[in-house]
Amino acid sequence: MIKIDESISLPVPKAQVWKVLSDPHAVVSCINGAEIVKENEDGSYDGRLVVQFGPLRVGFGAHVTLELDEAESQGRIAARGKDQHGATRMSTHALFTVLPDPGDQSTTVTLVGEVELAGKLASQMEAGANTVVRRMTTEFTANFVALCAPDLVQEKPPTRWQRIRLALRRLFGGSGRPATVEPASRPS
Amino acid sequence: MKVYEALAKAFAAEGTTDVFGMMGDANMYWMNELDKLGISLYEVRHEGAGLAMADGWARTNGAPGVATATSGPGVAQLATTLLVASRARTPLVVFGGESTLGDASAVQGLDQGRFAAACETGFVHLTRPEDAYEAVQEAFYLARLESRPIMLSVPMDIQQKQFDDDDTYVPSTTLLARDPVFPNPAAIEKAIDVISRSERPVIIVGRGAMASGAGAEIRQLAETTGAIVATTLMAKTWLSEDEYHVGISGLYATKTAMELFQLADCVIAVGAGLNKYTTEHGYLYPGATFIQIDQKAHVVMGDGRGADVFIHSDAKLAVQKLQEALQAKSFRQAGYRTPDVKERLATAFDDNEPYELDPGTVDPRDVCRILDDAIPPEIGLVIGGGQNICFSTILMTKRRRMLLANQHFGCIGQGLTTAMGAITATNNQPAFLMEGDAGFMMHLPEFETAVRYGMPVLVVVMNDQLLGAEYHKAVAKGGINPDLARVSTPNLGAVGVALGGQGSLVTNLDDLRTAVAKYVASPVPTILDVRISTSVISIPYRRLHFGMEA
Numbered sequence: 001m002i003k004i005d006e007s008i009s010l011p012v013p014k015a016q017v018w019k020v021l022s023d024p025h026a027v028v029s030c031i032n033g034a035e036i037v038k039e040n041e042d043g044s045y046d047g048r049l050v051v052q053f054g055p056l057r058v059g060f061g062a063h064v065t066l067e068l069d070e071a072e073s074q075g076r077i078a079a080r081g082k083d084q085h086g087a088t089r090m091s092t093h094a095l096f097t098v099l100p101d102p103g104d105q106s107t108t109v110t111l112v113g114e115v116e117l118a119g120k121l122a123s124q125m126e127a128g129a130n131t132v133v134r135r136m137t138t139e140f141t142a143n144f145v146a147l148c149a150p151d152l153v154q155e156k157p158p159t160r161w162q163r164i165r166l167a168l169r170r171l172f173g174g175s176g177r178p179a180t181v182e183p184a185s186r187p188s
Numbered sequence: 189m190k191v192y193e194a195l196a197k198a199f200a201a202e203g204t205t206d207v208f209g210m211m212g213d214a215n216m217y218w219m220n221e222l223d224k225l226g227i228s229l230y231e232v233r234h235e236g237a238g239l240a241m242a243d244g245w246a247r248t249n250g251a252p253g254v255a256t257a258t259s260g261p262g263v264a265q266l267a268t269t270l271l272v273a274s275r276a277r278t279p280l281v282v283f284g285g286e287s288t289l290g291d292a293s294a295v296q297g298l299d300q301g302r303f304a305a306a307c308e309t310g311f312v313h314l315t316r317p318e319d320a321y322e323a324v325q326e327a328f329y330l331a332r333l334e335s336r337p338i339m340l341s342v343p344m345d346i347q348q349k350q351f352d353d354d355d356t357y358v359p360s361t362t363l364l365a366r367d368p369v370f371p372n373p374a375a376i377e378k379a380i381d382v383i384s385r386s387e388r389p390v391i392i393v394g395r396g397a398m399a400s401g402a403g404a405e406i407r408q409l410a411e412t413t414g415a416i417v418a419t420t421l422m423a424k425t426w427l428s429e430d431e432y433h434v435g436i437s438g439l440y441a442t443k444t445a446m447e448l449f450q451l452a453d454c455v456i457a458v459g460a461g462l463n464k465y466t467t468e469h470g471y472l473y474p475g476a477t478f479i480q481i482d483q484k485a486h487v488v489m490g491d492g493r494g495a496d497v498f499i500h501s502d503a504k505l506a507v508q509k510l511q512e513a514l515q516a517k518s519f520r521q522a523g524y525r526t527p528d529v530k531e532r533l534a535t536a537f538d539d540n541e542p543y544e545l546d547p548g549t550v551d552p553r554d555v556c557r558i559l560d561d562a563i564p565p566e567i568g569l570v571i572g573g574g575q576n577i578c579f580s581t582i583l584m585t586k587r588r589r590m591l592l593a594n595q596h597f598g599c600i601g602q603g604l605t606t607a608m609g610a611i612t613a614t615n616n617q618p619a620f621l622m623e624g625d626a627g628f629m630m631h632l633p634e635f636e637t638a639v640r641y642g643m644p645v646l647v648v649v650m651n652d653q654l655l656g657a658e659y660h661k662a663v664a665k666g667g668i669n670p671d672l673a674r675v676s677t678p679n680l681g682a683v684g685v686a687l688g689g690q691g692s693l694v695t696n697l698d699d700l701r702t703a704v705a706k707y708v709a710s711p712v713p714t715i716l717d718v719r720i721s722t723s724v725i726s727i728p729y730r731r732l733h734f735g736m737e738a
Contacts, residue, residue: 052737053731053735054446054730054731054732054735054736054737054738055443055446055447055731055737055738056446056450056468056471056472057450057474058471058474059474083471084474085469085470085471085474085491087469087470087471087491087492120464120469120491121469121471127661127664127665127732127733127734127735128664128731128732128733128734128735128736129735130665130735131664131734131735131736132735134735135735
């Protein structure tokens with residue numbers, strides 16, 4: 001079990017933060033390697049996430065639900081899925097709370113939750129998985145800040161994904177999209 | 189003649205030349221007969237160590253290794269190494285003495301059959317004198333056929349019975365005369381279909397390919413298909429003369445290799461089992477279609493699936509057929525074999541992660557580089573077990589006369605003893621061992637055995653005075669006091685001298701160069717106690733425990 005316990009301070013009013021957090025597409029855009037592939041009729045989503053464990057990039061498919069409680073300024077996000085081989089299962093749930101600071105010119109977002117990995121990758125990564133989740137949380141925070149308060153963010157060096165894509169483009173030309181994001185299907 | 193004489197004659201007829209073990213009441217008559225027959229006996233300080241020497245001997249020579257232990261406590265000491273040999277799929281025959289048949293009160297009594305079963309070891313029980321030849325033949329037959337340890341357990345009283353069979357012993361090799369397996373043309377056709385559609389193939393070679401002598405054919409296939417060449421851990425450095433050789437596939441791969449593997453659309457495994465370590469449970473090759481060539485009837489890969497195309501065949505024959513079929517189609521592509529990939533491979537084994545060293549220590553990565561450079565290829569390399577060997581397993585890349593890796597059963601303490609067996613199997617040619625301090629200390633007394641028999645082994649102890657794996661895991665996980673994993677050692681170089689060999693303490697790289705040059709000039713049993721910094725984390729541990737993109 002990997003714990004998430006983050007507090008993010010943003011120099012923008014609460015309404016601006018809530019607007020971003022209540023938009024699943026915006027939230028997913030803050031998670032490097034994640035995308036929504038389908039919106040279901042019950043309001044849930046099917047998503048994809050590529051996670052970097054050391055030099056390995058592992059693609060997960062996940063069913064994601066987002067429950068918003070605007071009156072309480074809270075949201076619950078839950079995701080459950082497995083990797084493309086079905087060898088590792090992932091389960092995540094987190095509660096975020098959006099609180100205006102005095103004067104409502106700035107906002108604090110708290111994010112508390114857990115990530116559970118089970119299966120082959122979990123035993124493989126041992127303590128390293130904690131580091132991976134911490135890194136992803138940090139990246140999410142940075143991306144989230146950039147989305148809520150773009151004026152605060154200077155031009156950044158290329159992200160890990162941008163660097164990888166550049167390297168792939170140099171190697172093989174084309175889009176540089178990593179093959180592991182959408183692996184070729186195996187013949188039956 | 190007596191049964192023990194017949195048994196000794198049968199072992200000799202099986203081609204046994206070297207036997208490792210410790211004499212006791214229940215094997216001494218048999219050993220005495222072996223000596224009369226000119227078989228070399230190696231008296232060791234611990235039965236398990238003797239068995240590990242036989243393991244190293246067999247993995248180097250290819251024929252079944254032979255070890256012995258006396259009844260009960262002697263046999264019980266074999267447990268760890270029997271399991272190691274089972275996991276390593278080493279053909280071994282253990283002559284286990286046994287207490288008097290049916291004597292339930294014997295002080296050295298042990299149910300050796302159940303013991304063998306728990307240790308994943310085949311069991312042949314000689315309970316009638318007239319079956320002596322059949323028992324030896326069966327033990328060697330099973331060892332050769334199943335490539336695993338077999339215990340021949342012989343009660344003391346049976347050994348002393350009369351054996352009146354005048355027939356000549358028939359060695360097990362006569363039962364096993366087999367022709368190589370030819371590939372099914374339909375399977376070759378399926379494989380060609382996959383290869384023809386691939387753009388980025390990887391060829392992974394293992395011990396089966398080495399045994400088949402398929403090197404030249406594999407390199408030709410790599411040229412034709414544009415494949416990079418990788419090895420299993422056990423085949424480390426094999427075919428590394430190929431300019432698109434990327435090293436090991438698995439956790440011990442370089443970051444560059446891992447990035448290339450993950451882009452592969454086809455894997456051609458040649459005599460490689462593709463276990464979970466070689467493919468990282470399949471995660472190293474997420475988009476690949478698998479072709480697997482193996483002389484076993486079938487193999488399930490480490491991710492629990494069968495290969496997309498399985499070719500039941502001798503490795504060399506199947507690769508030849510693939511090459512012929514591709515030539516008939518005029519198929520040839522650059523694939524991975526491009527200048528860009530070559531440029532990346534040129535620096536793939538560099539590890540420039542900065543660390544501040546502890547005072548009076550050296551960087552283990554520098555140790556690996558210096559030794560790899562200074563020790564000529566005629567001197568073999570044995571890599572021990574435990575955390576420290578992560579450095580040498582990745583960073584030492586020189587192709588050598590002989591290379592043996594020990595990671596089976598996840599235990600430590602097998603390095604020195606398998607090195608001694610490997611040296612014995614190669615007519616006492618020198619070899620050096622890369623080992624951690626905890627693993628070496630476990631069987632330290634066997635260094636004296638090496639001295640006694642004049643085995644030219646250089647033991648390089650990568651000494652961080654830690655149970656290294658536990659220390660680094662404790663640091664990474666938190667909540668556990670890492671200092672509990674600190675275990676000091678004396679000056680092991682001085683211990684080497686005290687045991688009759690040579691040795692020195694190394695705390696700087698100049699001392700290392702000097703000590704290695706001395707060994708290379710005159711290889712005699714030597715211990716180099718190299719004090720390495722605890723601050724330097726190996727590449728696999730950076731990945732596994734610190735989540736780093738190393």
